[in-house]
Amino acid sequence: MMIALNAVSFRYPRGNWILKDINLHIESKKCTFMVGPNGGGKTTLGKLMTGILKPTLGDVFVDKLNTKQAKLYQVGTKVGYLFQEPERQIFAATVRDELAFVMELKGIEKEVIEQRVEVALVRFQLQEVADSFPFQLSRGEKQRLALATVLMNNPSFLILDEPTTGLDVERKERLSEIIRELKKRGTGMVIISHDERFVEKHADRIIIVAGGGARDGG
Amino acid sequence: MIPIKAENLSFQYRQNSKIILQNIDLTVDKGEILAVAGLSGAGKSTLCYCLCGIIPHVYNGLMTGNVYINGKNTRDLTLPQIATMLGIVFQNPDNQLFSFSVEDEIAFGPENLCVPRSEIERRVTETLKTVGMQEFRHAGPQQLSGGQRQLIALAAVLSLQPEILIFDEAMSQIDSAGKKMVRDMILKLKEEGKTIIMVEHDFENLALADRVLVLRDGRLAPFNGQLL
Amino acid sequence: MAGKVSLDPRTKLFMVLAISSLAVFLTNIYLLLLVLLLAVAALAFAGGSIVDLLGKLKRLIAIFIAIVFVQSIFTKGGQPLLQAGELVILSDIGLTRGIQTMLRFFIILSSAAIMTTSNPREIIQGLIQCKVPYEIAFMVTVAIRFFPILRDEVNDIMTAIQLRGINLKQVPFLKRLKTYSYLLSPMLFSVFMKSQDLSVAMEMRAFRAYPRRTSLRVLHFRTQDYQVMALCTIIFLAIVFTALKAG
Incomplete structure (x- = not known):
């Protein structure tokens, strides 16, 4: 499993180039951080890696799937993506439903779903709000819920866009544990972050994204 | 005059639901930087809403006790009236930017305060410089990254030049160069005698504060290095 | 996407109102076609993209072909142009009405596109x-x-x-x-x-704090705005006059 970007450039129609001629190979089983200044193109790069955005020039391969041709759900079975704004990816009526609903659509048995939901609620400290309306949670709770739903799929690769935003020290430590756990399991990760301590703690590789380019650093 | 004073402030969304704020007494002095820490979900944003009048004016719920801004009870003021004294920067930049360009966004506040055009022009230029976003003056909000939007949200409140400022985790997505700029700006505002309340997780930002309080179980307590 | 000439949004509004009211009142297909051409010309003059407009109009053509047939089938009278047994599939009245509707829509869309050449904040101003x-x-x-x-x-x-x-x-x-x-x-x-x-x-940024507000942007009519509005009025009156004379 790997993500490869071959000579990738990106811009929105009629916009300026956001990324220019990027060549990157990201192996799984590693924790790769993307760092760099605001507006440097980190989020855009992350979205290219999941096929949410398609490259203007060049190709992005997710485990041999070319994102230009692949459907989102095909990439989605391999790669989990955490949006910078958690509100963008939560939409069910309760926290419990949010965790369960994809499995329901896939036709998984009820008991199995319930059991997995309980595990996730505990793991992400969401028991207290299990029956609350997701939009009324605090920012940190929304973030944890979003991450929990992404992990329900057991993706072999994860892309996290600023996962520490809105997390307090204790919750950050909890997130660190989860990352260590995932690493042990062999889940590849690309994490976009400017939280320097967090980067130091987990990075196997650091990519600096700035001025439309990406290079290895630090 | 005391910029912000909360007296026996309590809040819960519904009768019998969890009490989010409990009998809070708080006085923030002129020229003081107060930081409020606490676990996520502890009610820090709710406290901000109470201090700036959004509660009880916008959100439903049970608020008891009173909040005074410059000696006036928030219950007797409208939000636009409060905005002439106090500016608040919210967490999520997407929910506070509504203009078609950065320039319009920053000019919006002073326009409402009937500031003369030449002065608005000056403030737009100055605040953009303060947050290091001069080159984005004519950009649309969708062209900006999350951190850049937060900087614009900050600039849009700074241009109002309020006496009291509340930052509700307003730096969470800003890069380290930007954070340094914002910290310098906060210290400069303090020198100018502005009163600042900031909700923060970041220890580096907590260091700016004259006083750090922790919100825990609905009560404010002095910070001793522990959030729990 | 600034045009070669930057007209005051009020001038554009004036043009849009003149053009779309013609679209509503005119029935003569040739005059409607003329107005459509004028609307497209006005759009180009205001700095809009005709390519974008054509893209939008193209998507609507199928709907209008359908309208022509529906009008033919459900409108009585007129000369049948295409028949299946007793059922008139295409009649001259149906064709005329369908084309009228199509032209009207095209005119209104083209003139509305004129407004999109202005910055929305300027339109508000x-x-x-x-x-x-x-x-x-x-x-x-x-x-x-x-x-x-x-x-x-x-x-x-x-x-x-x-x-x-x-x-x-x-x-x-x-x-x-x-x-x-x-x-x-x-x-x-x-x-x-x-x-x-x-x-x-x-x-919280003091919207509606006072009954008045100032504005960073202020619009001023320029000579070209007066010229465009005058020209617009003359063409408008000329077309109305022609339409009335033709009955």
């Missing part, structure tokens, strides 16, 4: 300087900003669902329908919350 109360003018902005927000919201949700490995096309129709209806209320709620947040953000 134009409205305010035409004595529209600023609260109402800004309400319009928020509404304009709102559609892209709603669209993004729907797109994001669809993206997020698919990224969770769901192929919506493979989900059985009834189940999919259930999913949509199930998502509808949280989605509407989130849009509602977002609009509430935006209005709070506006008020």
Whole structure:
């Protein structure tokens, strides 16, 4: 499993180039951080890696799937993506439903779903709000819920866009544990972050994204 | 005059639901930087809403006790009236930017305060410089990254030049160069005698504060290095 | 996308009103065609993209062909041009009415495109300087900003669902329908919350603190604006006169 970007450039129609001629190979089983200044193109790069955005020039391969041709759900079975704004990816009526609903659509048995939901609620400290309306949670709770739903799929690769935003020290430590756990399991990760301590703690590789380019650093 | 004073402030969304704020007494002095820490979900944003009048004016719920801004009870003021004294920067930049360009966004506040055009022009230029976003003056909000939007949200409140400022985790997505700029700006505002309340997780930002309080179980307590 | 000439948004509004009122009142196909050409010319003059416009119009052509046939089948009278047994599929009246409708829509769309060549903030300023109360003018902005927000919201949700490995096309129709209806209320709620947040953000920046407000931008009519409006009036009157004379 790997993500490869071959000579990738990106811009929105009629916009300026956001990324220019990027060549990157990201192996799984590693924790790769993307760092760099605001507006440097980190989020855009992350979205290219999941096929949410398609490259203007060049190709992005997710485990041999070319994102230009692949459907989102095909990439989605391999790669989990955490949006910078958690509100963008939560939409069910309760926290419990949010965790369960994809499995329901896939036709998984009820008991199995319930059991997995309980595990996730505990793991992400969401028991207290299990029956609350997701939009009324605090920012940190929304973030944890979003991450929990992404992990329900057991993706072999994860892309996290600023996962520490809105997390307090204790919750950050909890997130660190989860990352260590995932690493042990062999889940590849690309994490976009400017939280320097967090980067130091987990990075196997650091990519600096700035001025439309990406290079290895630090 | 005391910029912000909360007296026996309590809040819960519904009768019998969890009490989010409990009998809070708080006085923030002129020229003081107060930081409020606490676990996520502890009610820090709710406290901000109470201090700036959004509660009880916008959100439903049970608020008891009173909040005074410059000696006036928030219950007797409208939000636009409060905005002439106090500016608040919210967490999520997407929910506070509504203009078609950065320039319009920053000019919006002073326009409402009937500031003369030449002065608005000056403030737009100055605040953009303060947050290091001069080159984005004519950009649309969708062209900006999350951190850049937060900087614009900050600039849009700074241009109002309020006496009291509340930052509700307003730096969470800003890069380290930007954070340094914002910290310098906060210290400069303090020198100018502005009163600042900031909700923060970041220890580096907590260091700016004259006083750090922790919100825990609905009560404010002095910070001793522990959030729990 | 600034045009070669930057007209005052009020001038553009004037042109749009003149053109679209002609579109509503005229019935003669040749005159409608003339107005359409004028509208496209005005759009080009204002700096709009005709390529974009043609793209939009192309998508509507199928609908108008359908209208021609529907009009033919359900309108009595006229000379049949195409018949299947007793049923008139295409008649001259149907054809005329269909073409009229099509031309009207095209004219209105082309003239509306003229407004999109202005910065929306300038349009609001134009409205305010035409004595529209600023609260109402800004309400319009928020509404304009709102559609892209709603669209993004729907797109994001669809993206997020698919990224969770769901192929919506493979989900059985009834189940999919259930999913949509199930998502509808949280989605509407989130849009509602977002609009509430935006209005709070506006008020917390002193919106409506005073009955008046100043503005960084102020619009001034220039000579070219007066010239364009004069020309516009002359053409308008000439077309109305021709139409009346032709009966």
